[in-house]
Amino acid sequence: MISARGLRKSFPVKGGQFEAVRGIDVQVRRGEAFGFLGPNGAGKSSTMRMVAAVSPPTAGELRILGLDPATHGPDIRARIGVCPQDDTLDLELSVVDNLYIYGRYFGIPRRELRERCEELLGFVQLLDKRDAKVDGLSGGMKRRLTIARSLVNSPDLLLLDEPTTGLDPQARHLLWDQLFRLKQQGVTLVLTTHYMDEAEQLCDRLVVMDGGVIVAEGPPQQLIRTHATREVAELRFGTGEHEALSEQVVDLAERVEVLPDRLLLYTENGEETLAAVHARGLRPVASLVRRSSLEDVFLRLTGRALVD
């Protein structure tokens, strides 16, 4: 569905060029959910805009649905769905009119479009808001409507830029459920996110981006297995004590990561490791054991936390 080689994007800035995407290779297969995971400024949105055929690459080779965006931009845009980071709905119009007017851009015949709008409103659970003005909808509803709008032209490929940023947990879960169902229907999903749980839940494969480059690539669970242990014991001591105390526990784990507010002990059995820490007479003010996550992968690869 998408093939990128040596993809680059630079922006003119005072005194020269800023390279937001610095030569990435990506292959997205039909029917999969593919993620770009990374912190703010990693280059995810810049990549998505190139893949949506709205921002030309500075260099590299890009094919979307087998087409070159430089020569087939309108064809590509007609066949994909794009759900941008900021809701770009018409707040003054009703819910159904937002869909209907968008659908008219694609030249969908009126009767077919009317049916499609009802079907999509049902899918995103907004039928009861059909005639409400968009202005009064909650954030989650607006996002669901934006997704419905991106599906008006029945795309095989749906691009979602940070689909759940700013939503409460319930709204996020509802949206995840809808994205799962789209995937089951055969829609290829490409999304950016800086939420690790979202990437783990939704993506079959992902790339981890940082500073415009890809630092890791693969299925989430495989990345976790490759770059982290099964479990992590997190220990909080007094402020400023972590560096010194790390020396005393370094032999109890496969790897110890020192963060300003805690120590992370990477281990196959977190409870055993915690017991060993206590057996040494060390008394953390707080501790917990959890499974390793993509956060740990990011930390391992970049030395920084993937903060929200």
Ligand SMILES: Nc1ncnc2c1ncn2[C@@H]1O[C@H](COP(=O)(O)OP(=O)(O)OP(=O)(O)O)[C@@H](O)[C@H]1O
């Ligand atoms: N039009 C532009 N002109 C100059 N710099 C830009 C432009 N667009 C993006 N950048 C810079 O490129 C870098 C990557 O931005 P991008 O929006 O792609 O990152 P991101 O990973 O999507 O982050 P976010 O989660 O904040 O959207 C950032 O440092 C950003 O400031």
